[in-house]
Amino acid sequence: KVLWGFLRIKGPQNEKNSHARRITPLIDTKVRTVKPAKKPLKLFDGGGLFLLVTHPGGKLWNFKYRFEDKEIKLSFGSYPEISLAEARQKRDLARNLLAKGADPGVIKKVQKETGLQETETFEIVARDWHTKFSPSWAESHATKIIRRFELYIFPWIGSRPIKSITAPELLAVLRRIEAKGILETSP
Template sequence: MKLTDSIIKAAKAKEKAYSLPDGQGLVLFVQPSGAKWWRFRYRFNGKGKMLSLGIYPDVSLASTRKKHSELRELLAQGIDPSLHRQEQKQLKSIAAANSFESVARDWWDYWKDARTERHAKYVLRRLETDVFPVMGMKSVNELAAPVIVMTIKRIESRGAMDIAKRALNTISQVMRYAVAHGMAERNPAADIKPSDVLKPTNKSNYARLDEKDLPELLSKIDAYDGQPLTRLALQLMALTFVRTGELIGAKWNEIDLDRKQWRIPAERMKMRTSHIVPLSDQAIVILKQIQILSGDNPLLFPSERRDGKTMSNNTILFALYRMGYHSRMTGHGFRGIASTILHERGYNHDHIELQLAHAKRNAVSAAYDHAKYLEPRGRMMQDWADYLDVIKTRTNVISLNSAN
């Protein structure tokens, strides 16, 4: 007699477990506790076996019968259902180990040592926020270009064009790692160019002002009525044109006021090579003012809200917004302005590029280049500071001479 839901529900617990057959090896065991377990009894190669199919009512009668039918089909094909289940679990385990998220985290562990901690954490955070929720569970060996395109298009849809491009680049790096380690046969991201799937944008590089607008910006910075430490950070950035992350992460043990040098260690530099910033007289004055405000804090620009943390990148950006430069200027923009003006005034290209820490160098050349041309670079940085002082008045604009 076939089971029905009414029969199953009416089955009461007894002192000992007993079974209710549904036919062809499918039975329901009623336990002394009242729990009702689905089991499939069968024989394979002359041996009796039993396979668990779940607990009623979590697993319904209809779904159990469907599964039972599938298992009988396996038997008809000469396949042991128990062994088949074990193999499927192994395949799922392998797929999980080779999921994009799992491989991406392995790649990140391998990749991060050559990057700054800040940059490495940013890349992982972007993966966790924008990529893993969409394609993290996909096997890298089954990942196809349409899934990648969908992922970056979702990022683009919220207006984050630059993040979408970076996400595509990171996905491609992860897939190259997967191919190199035998986890995938090919890299589908290699078939995708940002220009093929993302809308074109008129933005180029970082927003920055023209030279003619620089005097007004410098005057507004000097008159900035926000936090004094923010004003001093902006003034120091204009004088040194370091990257925003390099500025806000500065520590006093990097500053040598007597030698007029700021030595930024390799781990804080984008290119992972140490960098020397010659300090002008004006920069020294600002640093001494910062010293008064930061007190005995090892950081030049500590956060106001988070102990032991630095000022945020957004502090610089929002200060520029407050001064009326939204979408017109960023902290990074000071680098572009300095490069343009110094090149136009005839300063040596190598001196400018070294001061901008643009060139990616190998370990041998880096050890030499970071201190290369310090004397002419020092003169260039002093000339630059003098130039900024003068143009704030918009009169008698100093002529920067070549420092070759």
């Protein structure tokens, strides 16, 4: 089990017998020059990130984490397409999502299914949605909807990448609107 950059060795878990080994972060030279062995080889970088080196010579970045008491492995892509620095950024983003109570694997799956890009903000997606559906609405209704987004939602989460917004954050924005009593009034 990896905790805070330390690898816990299996065995009795008490104060006297607790053994921990420091995980040395990977360096690019090691990643680039590692040769495949007969069995798959895992090179750990810390924080759940590791490089899986397979027998044919493939090098795959993986992130191992626990969510709701289940151990889950998330793939970030292969080396050299994904560099060590990029893999660390993806790991850090996944750890931030975990800290907010979101499962990074589920978020990645939803993004893949919906085709959302990492750079798409909430405002871009909301305006695309509005453009797609507003022709079937009355003009006054379409204007009212986009105006409400501009006044009450975009200032808080409009500039954020849509993939980084969690359900609790969105609920907080909606509760803020509800607290102001803006449910059915026009702007």
